[in-house]
Amino acid sequence: MSHNMEEIAARLRGAGYRVTPQRQLILDAVCELGGHVTAEAVYESVQEIVPSLNQGTVYRALNFFCDERIVTATRQPDGRTVYELAGQNPHHHFVCQVCGADYEVSQQMLRPLFERARQEYGFAVEMDHISFFGRCRECR
Amino acid sequence: MSHNMEEIAARLRGAGYRVTPQRQLILDAVCELGGHVTAEAVYESVQEIVPSLNQGTVYRALNFFCDERIVTATRQPDGRTVYELAGQNPHHHFVCQVCGADYEVSQQMLRPLFERARQEYGFAVEMDHISFFGRCRECR
DNA sequence: CTCCTTATTGCAGTTACTTGCAATAGAGAA
DNA sequence: TTCTCTATTGCAAGTAACTGCAATAAGGAG
Ligand SMILES: [Mn+2]
Ligand SMILES: [Mn+2]
Ligand SMILES: [Zn+2]
Ligand SMILES: [Zn+2]
Numbered sequence: 001m002s003h004n005m006e007e008i009a010a011r012l013r014g015a016g017y018r019v020t021p022q023r024q025l026i027l028d029a030v031c032e033l034g035g036h037v038t039a040e041a042v043y044e045s046v047q048e049i050v051p052s053l054n055q056g057t058v059y060r061a062l063n064f065f066c067d068e069r070i071v072t073a074t075r076q077p078d079g080r081t082v083y084e085l086a087g088q089n090p091h092h093h094f095v096c097q098v099c100g101a102d103y104e105v106s107q108q109m110l111r112p113l114f115e116r117a118r119q120e121y122g123f124a125v126e127m128d129h130i131s132f133f134g135r136c137r138e139c140r
Numbered sequence: 141m142s143h144n145m146e147e148i149a150a151r152l153r154g155a156g157y158r159v160t161p162q163r164q165l166i167l168d169a170v171c172e173l174g175g176h177v178t179a180e181a182v183y184e185s186v187q188e189i190v191p192s193l194n195q196g197t198v199y200r201a202l203n204f205f206c207d208e209r210i211v212t213a214t215r216q217p218d219g220r221t222v223y224e225l226a227g228q229n230p231h232h233h234f235v236c237q238v239c240g241a242d243y244e245v246s247q248q249m250l251r252p253l254f255e256r257a258r259q260e261y262g263f264a265v266e267m268d269h270i271s272f273f274g275r276c277r278e279c280r
Numbered sequence: 281c282t283c284c285t286t287a288t289t290g291c292a293g294t295t296a297c298t299t300g301c302a303a304t305a306g307a308g309a310a
Numbered sequence: 311t312t313c314t315c316t317a318t319t320g321c322a323a324g325t326a327a328c329t330g331c332a333a334t335a336a337g338g339a340g
Contacts, residue, residue, distance in 0.1 A: 013306090013307075013308095016316095016317080017317075017318090018305085018306045018307075018316095018317055018318065019306080019307095020305080020306070020317090020318065020319080022318080022319070023318090038296095039296080039297080040296085052320080053319090053320090054319070054320050054321070055296095055297090056297090056298075056299085056319080056320070056321080056322090057318080057319060057320070059296085059297060059298070060298085060299095060318080060319085061318095063297095063298090064318095075215060079295080079296070079327075079328075080295095080296070081296085081297085094257055094261055094263045094265065096263070097266070103261045103263060105257075105261075109253070109256065109257075110253065112252060112253070113249070113250065113252070113253050116249065117234055117245075117249075117272070117274075121234055121243045121245075121276075121277075122276065122277030123234045123236070123243060123274055123275070123276055123277070124274045124275050124280060125234065125272045125273070125274040126237070126273060126274040126275060127272060127273055127274065130272075132257070132265045132267060132270075133265070133266060133267055134257075134263055134264045134265040134266040134267065135263070135264050135266060136261075136262065136263055137261075137262030137263070140264060153336090153337080156286095156287080157287075157288095158286095158287055158288065158335085158336045158337075159336080159337095160287090160288065160289080160335080160336070162288080162289070163288090178326095179326080179327080180326085192289095192290080193289090193290090194289070194290050194291070195326095195327090196289080196290070196291075196292095196327090196328075196329080197288080197289060197290070199326085199327055199328070200288080200289085200328085200329095201288095203327095203328090204288095219296095219297075219298080219325085219326070219327095220326070221326085221327085
């Protein structure tokens with residue numbers, strides 16, 4: 001996973017947002033830490049570079065990037081939220097509540113359901129990163 | 141929505157749990173308030189009958205009932221969790237993020253997806269009350 | 281009915297995240 | 311470069327929900 005900051009910056013500025021060093025550091029951290037990362041981990045990471053950078057700023061930036069669809073978020077059953085670069089391949093997850101096994105599944109897999117939602121209810125699901133919790137084969 | 145306390149109480153006692161007045165009040169409140177109800181609303185409701193009843197107890201009881209599959213919970217995008225009696229007809233929701241419109245959809249609708257999860261990954265999804273957020277026809 | 285084990289409660293403190301506000305600083309205009 | 315507007319930050323307080331611990335009480339045994 002990698003991100004093109006130039007491109008993202010241009011898009012954000014074009015929309016009237018500002019590209020601050022804090023936001024760049026935070027996005028870099030999400031990218032470099034890789035995979036599903038907690039706000040806490042991002043905070044600790046950026047903290048090492050700019051100790052004055054505030055936790056509130058981390059949360060706000062992460063939410064901002066989610067709104068802008070630059071990162072995705074999933075709420076875990078433990079109450080924490082994990083973030084990830086909303087890169088090239090949109091996907092969802094099947095997560096085992098017992099052992100934590102995590103199957104990444106493509107957007108495709110949910111298409112039939114979303115299609116039916118649209119046809120039967122005129123409803124357009126707008127979730128690009130869902131986690132379905134349950135049990136894997138071994139844990140049943 | 142209604143619940144048979146006798147039956148539930150017997151089942152809980154049989155499993156080694158205790159049926160306390162607090163738990164009964166809390167379950168009654170979820171039932172009587174009806175529909176999707178917040179912990180806050182439950183707390184205020186039981187508070188009127190037993191003012192000493194603690195918020196922590198409400199949260200613990202609600203989680204306990206969720207574990208026992210007696211109530212279901214959904215986390216809303218605003219961060220709050222709403223609870224509901226896990227009654228006769230298991231269902232999920234399509235919720236419009238703009239106007240709040242809420243389509244209740246039967247468990248059936250998700251069966252093909254869950255079936256595929258099982259066949260392709262050996263994964264058994266164990267979520268009985270999912271909310272899919274998006275936009276309704278009018279709000280698009 | 282009384283006793284005993286231990287599940288549950290009340291309480292207070294903690295965690296994860298959000299928010300109001302005054303100070304700061306992007307970034308477009310001149 | 312300088313000015314100006316206002317988006318964003320740091321800070322501190324606020325919120326929903328969770329948790330450790332000592333006191334309480336459910337409910338089975340006798
Ligand atoms: Mn992911
Ligand atoms: Mn429901
Ligand atoms: Zn597993
Ligand atoms: Zn709508």
